[in-house]
Amino acid sequence: MMVIFDLDGVLVDTAKFHYLAWKEVAREFGYVFSEIDNEAFKGVSRIDCMDMLCEMANLSLSKEGRERVLGRKNDIYLRMVEEDVHLLDGVLELLKDLKMAGVKMAVGSASKNVMFVLEKTGITDYFDAIVDGNMVTHAKPDPDVFVMAANMAGVECCECIVIEDAEAGVMAAKSAGMMVVPVALDGGFDSITDISANYLMGLIGTCVC
Template structure:
């Protein structure tokens, strides 16, 4: 393996809670309440597709024009950005800084493949921009996860063949995208949910280079 490519939300920092709060507020405005269980289906999914899923949940998928849906997605994002404006390095998930440092010292290339259009901003606020050789976010891809485009673009930017990359994700859609790209998949979360990953860590505190390489 020559490169490690990370998702952002739920792997580097847990901004998933802020996404949930912002989507929930929009849903309530539209008269479409939903719970955390439904919110799990939005993990790793693009903003546009997340909105479509919420509208389908409420039977309102045909109530808005493309332009109106765009404004709804923008409203959600503005709320989300306001919620994450105070994120700092203290919000980096346990063990991630050490893991990123170990990868750099060992000579691996490090990339990010995020479904968030705010990936650059969040990474900057975390103080981790220098830890990544390249960041690909939702603003630079056509197809969202589980399509492999974001991971393939990251591998190309790092000048590494996909088969020589490890992808790290916390969402089922992300694991599917990693496999579709032809990469080795590492999951962060519940092994009973991320069943397709070759290797699953229940949380980032036990994610280490030695543990990953031992399995590969």
């Protein structure tokens, strides 16, 4: 049995940094990137985000040009993380409670900066598996990231619960045959502070493989 966490917006308050970084690079092309635009970017790969930005801003960029923009966006994001990254309220308590109960945990994220963020916040050792965007060919909503996490930890997909704040992640988890606990989404919990280890273990007890 295992609980798999998304990273940005679930464990750490970094989702806003992705938004601000995309907003900055879009501004350099004369496009005003809005929070509504950003909703479509949540949980998907950087390549897909770049494709969407080109469509939104009517940009025609070569492969090399796109890579430069992605590099610029990542530099802005990492600078923000370096200056101000912290765990969301309730995260450390939940991780400790699950660890004490002997529940396996993993991170499954589209981000390529997962290890940097986990090490920066000091929670790397809580996880039995860590899968990031560098490790899979297909990003969410494809289930690869979650399936790989389950395989790495030696757990069946049907024994996993995924905590997600993005529709793409919810779709990925369901495609993998996993239970999903949505956060900051319609029909889900407002934040991770509303989720207890006892609640998750109760859900795990209902898993049927």
